[in-house]
Amino acid sequence: xxxxxxxxxxxxxxxxxxxxxxxxxxxxxxxxxxxxxxxxxxxxxxxxxxxxxxxxxxxxxxxxxxxxxxxxxxxxxxxxxxxxxxxxxxxxxxxxxxxxxxxxxxxxxxxxxxxxxxxxxxxxxxxxxxxxxxxxxxxxxxxxxxxxxxxxxxxxxxxxxxxxxxxxxxxxxxxxxxxxxxxxxxxxxxxxxxxxxxxxxxxxxxxxxxxxxxxxxxxxxxxxxxxxxxxxxxxxxxxxxxxxxxxxxxxxxxxxxxxx
Amino acid sequence: xxxxxxxxxxxxxxxxxxxxxxxxxxxxxxxxxxxxxxxxxxxxxxxxxxxxxxxxxxxxxxxxxxxxxxxxxxxxxxxxxxxxxxxxxxxxxxxxxxxxxxxxxxxxxxxxxxxxxxxxxxxxxxxxxxxxxxxxxxxxxxxxxxxxxxxxxxxxxxxxxxxxxxxxxxxxxxxxxxxxxxx
Numbered sequence: 001x002x003x004x005x006x007x008x009x010x011x012x013x014x015x016x017x018x019x020x021x022x023x024x025x026x027x028x029x030x031x032x033x034x035x036x037x038x039x040x041x042x043x044x045x046x047x048x049x050x051x052x053x054x055x056x057x058x059x060x061x062x063x064x065x066x067x068x069x070x071x072x073x074x075x076x077x078x079x080x081x082x083x084x085x086x087x088x089x090x091x092x093x094x095x096x097x098x099x100x101x102x103x104x105x106x107x108x109x110x111x112x113x114x115x116x117x118x119x120x121x122x123x124x125x126x127x128x129x130x131x132x133x134x135x136x137x138x139x140x141x142x143x144x145x146x147x148x149x150x151x152x153x154x155x156x157x158x159x160x161x162x163x164x165x166x167x168x169x170x171x172x173x174x175x176x177x178x179x180x181x182x183x184x185x186x187x188x189x190x191x192x193x194x195x196x197x198x199x200x201x202x203x204x205x206x207x208x209x210x211x212x213x214x215x216x217x218x219x220x221x222x223x224x225x226x227x228x229x230x231x232x233x234x235x236x237x238x239x240x241x242x243x244x245x246x247x248x249x250x251x252x253x254x255x256x257x258x259x260x
Numbered sequence: 261x262x263x264x265x266x267x268x269x270x271x272x273x274x275x276x277x278x279x280x281x282x283x284x285x286x287x288x289x290x291x292x293x294x295x296x297x298x299x300x301x302x303x304x305x306x307x308x309x310x311x312x313x314x315x316x317x318x319x320x321x322x323x324x325x326x327x328x329x330x331x332x333x334x335x336x337x338x339x340x341x342x343x344x345x346x347x348x349x350x351x352x353x354x355x356x357x358x359x360x361x362x363x364x365x366x367x368x369x370x371x372x373x374x375x376x377x378x379x380x381x382x383x384x385x386x387x388x389x390x391x392x393x394x395x396x397x398x399x400x401x402x403x404x405x406x407x408x409x410x411x412x413x414x415x416x417x418x419x420x421x422x423x424x425x426x427x428x429x430x431x432x433x434x435x436x437x438x439x440x441x442x443x
Contacts, residue, residue: 025273028270028271029270030391032269035267035268038267039265039267039268048352049352049355049386049387052352052353052355052356053355053356053387053426056426057426057430060424060426060427136409141321191270
């Protein structure tokens, strides 16, 4: 009984649907005839494709504005069947859309991460370059107006060093190369020593000083005449060690050896 | 002039007709078989041609064509040229959603890249979609068939109410930007 009712209902629904189909087909035929008539009259202007498109889209838009949504039929089981089918199709399509958009999202996230690391690297490089630029600029500025101070500092340092060297030299010379002692030995050489003591002997440092001053002040005539104030062992020592050389013409003249 | 017009005939019930135009005739038959096998909800009528204009003798018996697909093989120069000459035989109303370009062998060398660019420019000028397909494997042919069926459904009016052929073509039309030339 129930199945009979259902069968009759479904056949009713089918009949209703078929009726609607017939109506639509008649409408279609009518429209088609109108189109054929219009086609034979109108001239096809192929050069205005964009205009054609615009006209078609605007007329379609107007139709959509005018159209109101209406139910297919009023019979519930038709609506139910149609609705079920539609919803299932929609469900599967939305699932596809979801998976597709998620895949796109993942890809975009990867791209974003990659771009961010790239950006961080470039930022680091930029920072390093900026620091170097500021450092170089500062150095440039410094060299312009403190070059004098640098020079003064260097000169002072060198003077100090020179002074200390001279001091050390004189100390060493005084310690290791003293003047011969006039009251030295009470031997027969006393007379020679006394004879020597009459003459003022100059110290080794004095000899070296005289030699260097002569060389530096008068480089064209660096010879110093050795007289009796020069104690002979010391002059011999200087000559033998290559610190001074004898003048080729005059055997009494010595000069400081060129060692630069 | 015998132009192929889109709306000059009444459509048949529950049927969609697609016209495959290809100069070489290699992919046509495979694609036709795949198209017919795949669709179960409605009848798919596939007609094959080498180029337009279609022979005048069949004009009366030919059903209304819902979608015209130009198959371009990028490995041969003549394919593209025959497509360009066939385009002249189409009524300009056809370009409002009833024409589609399908290219094959788009990855096989440098000449194909240039031809792909020119196909895309052509499609962009007429605002039609371009599909790329791989025709040597069965899977490739099936995938191309599925995509074509989606477009066919819309152009034949079988998809839900809000989607019209014009709308779909506006969404899927090929666009050529200036940096395409640098690719």
